[in-house]
Amino acid sequence: MIMNYYPFDSRNPLYRNKLHAIAEGESLRLKVLLHKDAHVKNAFLLIKNDADACEKQIKMEPADFLDNYRFYECEISLSEGLYWYHFKYLSDYGEFFIKKGEHSLGFICPEGNSWQLTVFDRDYTTPDWLDGGIIYQIFPDRFYSSGEKKNRVPKDRYIITDWEKQPEFRQDDTFKCLGNDYYGGDLKGIEKKLKYIKSLGVNCIYLNPIFEAHSNHRYNTADYMKIDPTLGTKADLESLIKSAEKLDIHIILDGVFSHTGDDSIYFNKSGRYNSVGAYNSDTSPYRSWYKFDNSKIGYEAWWSVPTLPEVNENDKNFTEFITGENGVIRYWLKKGIKGFRLDVADELPDEFLDNIRKALKAESKDNFLLGEVWEDATNKISYNKRRRFLRGKQLDSVMNYPFSNAIIKYLQGGNSRELIDTVLEILENYPPQAVKLLMNHIGTHDTPRILTLLGKGCVERTDREWQSLQILTEEEYNKGISLLKVGAIIQYSLPGIPSVYYGDEAGMQGYGDPFCRGAYPWGKENKDLLSFYKKLGSIRRKSKAFSSGEFIPVYANFGEIAFIRKNGDEQILIAVSRWHEKTQITIPKEFANAKCLLGDKPDGTATLHLSPYGYSVLKI
16 A cells, blocks of 8 residues: 555555565566656666766656556666666656655755666675674673783783773873773683673674784784784684584674784884884885874874774785785684674775685685674765765675664663664665674674663763762663663664673663673673563574565654564564653554563554553564
């Protein structure tokens, strides 16, 4: 049934027979619906390739009638690329255009937007092992310490002996503390907690950087070929990998390739290493990796941070070092890791990303390549050009900030329809291969703890002194927990893979870096919240509807949302409310007596009653 007989709706199969990105050479049928009183003579599809801005006009043929309306249709197939399209028709009354309006509906108007169509490489494939799974992100220094003695640990590291101490946020005049406080979490510690991680339903662990570096976050790589001594050894990593595989868990690492540390074997600004670094001599074998200039610091630095000299990724020596047959990527894959998450992927050149994918897939097509992109990855512009991250020759998928932002905005008072629109837009623009592996997070090492955001609200001030004092009151904490459960259900149910930032499931608090990077509160977890996450993980892993299942919106009105995930004969309805009062929503009648997997139960009618901050997961 077509509501209000819109001229076009890109999210309705009556108008567009495939509601997602299409493969090169794959056919796509498009239709517009026009009233008989419009006296249409001819209708046309106007489509433009983003690469050359050349608009092509394709005539649409008259097709079926619907009451007093008639469809006009055409079928197209295109080469790989990004396209923009809208429609026009000629009638006795002149020339008219159909353009994109609210909710992706088409309207007859002279001005407006075009719809996007992504066309990906016909050979684009992504791994299946993570589909329907769960990711667990770990900031290694803060997860768990095995207590085992380490060798080669530099003496200029500030070792914290109080596991519960708040991370340092001040710069000490006599001893550098900011970024230099180490709690002793290590690879052996992660291995000791694998059964706990497995109890959450996890089948993929994403580790923040573990290569040798001289800060606790390790995004300032010092040696790509060594494990940081505070974390352990290569043997420890291999042991972790083997133990995890026995539990059907795979490990992916953080790849930081847009910059290195200035205190590294490659740059060696501090003279720590017995090597000729790029900073030390024009004859250094690493000199061509970097971009030296006449600026105050003498070289280009990532976001102007002097300790992070930027590399020229397309320098042939650097490219070979990272992506060559004996390079960094393949070296660690041979150790047993299952892939990489690429830090600031949108700041890496296309050619370099192409080479990373080739290296990664040369070892195994099952290896996973995830990119950090904060916007819609199919139409992102960086380096002054449109990027092609998800067209088949670069990333498998990306961190899903559009979903994350939409979920948090909804939980903080946003309109339900905006969240559904965001989901549908991503599903419309992204290849299905990438959708099934989207990293659906609601908190990471780069963002405030989700519980703090939901309990206290957005950051009012950015100075660390103020943020260090922000602890949730009992009222804020209880509200945050209630909203977090609602948000987690959405996160676990949308297309893609939910990613839990270590400790969110235990009720950890804190605004931004470094407060979002505290030590896991072993023995002091919020047991109710932890039990909830385990139950949610169990439901997800046992339900095939979450493995590349369809997403079907059911209800979106102010603070309530309901949608269905469907795969074959299995259907699961998810309904949530962010209201602090009881509410009710209308659900499909077939769910009136459905089995309740979690939350409020149906009462045999098409009206589902939800508790304050309520949720219901129903299965038929």
